[in-house]
Structure formats: C-alpha cells, structure tokens
Amino acid sequence: MSLSLFIKYIHLFALGLLGCYLLRYYGDLNPVLASVLCGLLFSFLPFQSFIKSTKGQGAIYAGTFAAMSSSRVLNSINDFVLVCILGGLILTLFEGRFEGLGGRKGMIAFLAVAAFYMYRSVL
Numbered sequence: 658m659s660l661s662l663f664i665k666y667i668h669l670f671a672l673g674l675l676g677c678y679l680l681r682y683y684g685d686l687n688p689v690l691a692s693v694l695c696g697l698l699f700s701f702l703p704f705q706s707f708i709k710s711t712k713g714q715g716a717i718y719a720g721t722f723a724a725m726s727s728s729r730v731l732n733s734i735n736d737f738v739l740v741c742i743l744g745g746l747i748l749t750l751f752e753g754r755f756e757g758l759g760g761r762k763g764m765i766a767f768l769a770v771a772a773f774y775m776y777r778s779v780l
Contacts, residue, residue, distance in 0.1 A: 662752070666716045667745030670769075672699065673720025674741060678731070681724060688725040695721045715762050716748055722766035730774055739776070744769035 673695060680691035699717050723740055724731070731737060747765045755761050 659749070663745055663749045665713070666748040667741050669713055669716035670720040670723070670744040670748065671737070671741040673717035674724045674737060674744075675720075676717075677721035677724035678737075682728065692718075692721040692725060695724075712752075716745075719744060719748060719762040719766045719769075722763050723770050725766075726770045730770060736773065736777075740769050740773045743772050 676695040676699070677688075677691045680686050680694055681688055684691065686694070696714070696718050700714060720741070723744060731740060744765065747768050751761070751765060
C-alpha cells in the first residue's frame with residue numbers, strides 16, 4: 658500500500674464529497690444531478706495528470722457517491738474527514754481489484770459511509 662497514493666485518494670475523495678455536498682445542499686439540487694455536475698466540472702477543469710487519469714476521476718466520483726447519503730449521516734466536519742479517510746483507505750486497498758466490473762466506485766462509497774455509520778452508532 659503506497660502512502661502517497663493513499664493521501665491522493667483521500668484528497669480526491671474529499672474534493673468529490675465536498676463538491677457534491679455543496680451543490681446538493683446549498684445549490685438545492687437532487688443528489689444525482691449534484692453528483693453528475695460535480696463529476697463533469699472536475700473532468701473539464703485543468704488539473705495535474707493524476708486527477709485527469711481514470712484513477713483520479715474515479716476517486717472524485719466515489720466521493721460524490723458518498724455525498725449522496727443523507728445529511729443525518731454526514732452532518733459535521735469530523736464526519737466528512739472520517740468518511741474521506743475511510744474512502745481513501747478502501748480505494749487504496751481495492752486498487753487493481755474488481756477490474757471489468759461495474760459499480761466499483763458506488764460500492765466503495767457505500768462501504769465508506771456504512772463503516773462510518775456503524776462506527777458512529779457504536780460510539
């Protein structure tokens with residue numbers, strides 16, 4: 658597991674999560690439209706080559722999928738940080754796995770939010 662890849666995934670997951678969250682709650686858009694607009698925006702802006710790669714864009718989309726969860730689940734900055742760390746960890750651990758299968762990014766977002774939700778419900 659590469660630490661630099663893990664940190665990049667955390668940042669890109671956070672970028673997608675916060676972008677979609679802001680569009681969803683402050684732009685008053687439905688979750689799907691907010692996710693699509695966020696992904697579209699980040700795919701057209703000029704960024705470094707890693708973000709323009711499919712790995713980087715996939716991490717951003719996984720973050721937007723995590724932002725589709727209810728505001729009752731993610732309602733503080735600590736929640737966002739923990740979900741981004743979990744999302745980055747899961748993206749790093751599943752690197753190169755499930756190739757050719759659809760729904761990987763949605764599954765990763767689901768696992769990150771579900772793990773956070775279980776953690777929070779235990780505490």
